[in-house]
Amino acid sequence: MKIYNTLTRQKQEFVPLHAPNVTMYACGITVSGKAHIGHLYQAYIYDIFRKFLEKQGYNVTYARNYTDIDDKIIAAANQTHTDAKLYAQQMIQNIDEIMQYFQIDEPNLWLRATETVNDIIAFVQTLIRKGHAYVTENGDVYFSVESFPGYGKLSNRNTEESLHGVRIDNDEQKRSPLDFALWKSAKPGEPSWPSPWGEGRPGWHIECSAMNLKAFGEQIDIHGGGRDLIFPHHENEIAQTEALTGKPFVKYWTHNGLIKVNGQKMSKSLGNSILLEDLKKRWHPEVVKFALLQTNYRNDINITESLFEEAEKHMYHFHSILRDVDQAFASTLAKNESIDKEFNEAMADDFNTAKVVANLFGYFKTLQQKVKEGDASALADARAIRQTYGLLGLFINPSVSVLAFIDAHQKQEIPEEIQQLAEKRWQAKLQKNWAEADALRASLLAKGYEIKDAATEYTIVKK
Numbered sequence: 001m002k003i004y005n006t007l008t009r010q011k012q013e014f015v016p017l018h019a020p021n022v023t024m025y026a027c028g029i030t031v032s033g034k035a036h037i038g039h040l041y042q043a044y045i046y047d048i049f050r051k052f053l054e055k056q057g058y059n060v061t062y063a064r065n066y067t068d069i070d071d072k073i074i075a076a077a078n079q080t081h082t083d084a085k086l087y088a089q090q091m092i093q094n095i096d097e098i099m100q101y102f103q104i105d106e107p108n109l110w111l112r113a114t115e116t117v118n119d120i121i122a123f124v125q126t127l128i129r130k131g132h133a134y135v136t137e138n139g140d141v142y143f144s145v146e147s148f149p150g151y152g153k154l155s156n157r158n159t160e161e162s163l164h165g166v167r168i169d170n171d172e173q174k175r176s177p178l179d180f181a182l183w184k185s186a187k188p189g190e191p192s193w194p195s196p197w198g199e200g201r202p203g204w205h206i207e208c209s210a211m212n213l214k215a216f217g218e219q220i221d222i223h224g225g226g227r228d229l230i231f232p233h234h235e236n237e238i239a240q241t242e243a244l245t246g247k248p249f250v251k252y253w254t255h256n257g258l259i260k261v262n263g264q265k266m267s268k269s270l271g272n273s274i275l276l277e278d279l280k281k282r283w284h285p286e287v288v289k290f291a292l293l294q295t296n297y298r299n300d301i302n303i304t305e306s307l308f309e310e311a312e313k314h315m316y317h318f319h320s321i322l323r324d325v326d327q328a329f330a331s332t333l334a335k336n337e338s339i340d341k342e343f344n345e346a347m348a349d350d351f352n353t354a355k356v357v358a359n360l361f362g363y364f365k366t367l368q369q370k371v372k373e374g375d376a377s378a379l380a381d382a383r384a385i386r387q388t389y390g391l392l393g394l395f396i397n398p399s400v401s402v403l404a405f406i407d408a409h410q411k412q413e414i415p416e417e418i419q420q421l422a423e424k425r426w427q428a429k430l431q432k433n434w435a436e437a438d439a440l441r442a443s444l445l446a447k448g449y450e451i452k453d454a455a456t457e458y459t460i461v462k463k
């Protein structure tokens, strides 16, 4: 199979360092606030990577981390008058719960910065000894970028370009503006740990290097994260680890695209973050996942209201067909292997989820036809779809429960006024008052709602 490697800027045949074992690390969440759709997206993509690699026969160990100590966490904890460690603990619990709700599986290893402090200190000591880092009078430790000639190879920047990408802080004890903190001396009231350089806490970049070394050793197969992490975070991870070991750190660097909201970058400062707790109130997990898979994982996704509406419409249609298949056909031993084969082919090409999602439309068209014709091979097709696409977390819930969720959601989205008009029309119809029923139907249509009648009930559909 092929994977796009950010380091070489091309799709490459995937050959792990020690097949059949595969080591994969994805930078996790800095727990300074509530989980948003960007967090879900990244966790979802790497969950898919892991499962597809396992399906290809690899023995995957997948690690994610929580950054549970950081400037932003300390600031957020201070705002709520909570101890920073407690605050982080509470956030992690909330995030775990909501990821479970969205049916994202856990990694094999969960790593936390605060549980890796001793390893980080040992790592930094070695970097100092090898001349790649220095201690300032204040007890801060910086990585010397000049000491590592390969700096910039991942983000494809030279020193000058790199300077534009870093925030210039005013620590006059830094030898170069590009140098970054490995260890930060404690300010009063901050959580801190003892170190050879005094009380302090680790910098962000060193956490991931130290955790990788602890979990996997000097080299790993796949490292992932959002594209916004390429510089400086991942560039710095390479500098730290390769300066320590003298070996290439990561064989395949992978990066997922970023989330935009109505065409704008999603950010806390713009106030347009889509929180998972809000998404959960409206959209079924499978609807959210289906929406997120429309785009290749390396491209940015533009989140709009209609993206979810469309996804919900399609998932409703697909699950209705699956439900019909369940109801129409008794069990058969027939198998459909072509669906799985097509899925594997597309996914082996740099995890082409957009292609496998597009294939679904054809499968369901055929399936619907088979249901109509009473063709019992529909059952084998439906089973193949459930089994194969279960890897993406789609069609893993009983169709009747997904349909019930969406029905309830759509009802909740219809304004009270419309619901009342529709009910009035239904009553008029029951009383055979056709003129009034027709007039009400027309007025609903003018407001953008269509009424669909069944024998004993009606549904309101937004046009």
Ligand SMILES: [Zn+2]
Pocket: 027, 028, 208, 225, 233
């Ligand atoms: Zn990281």
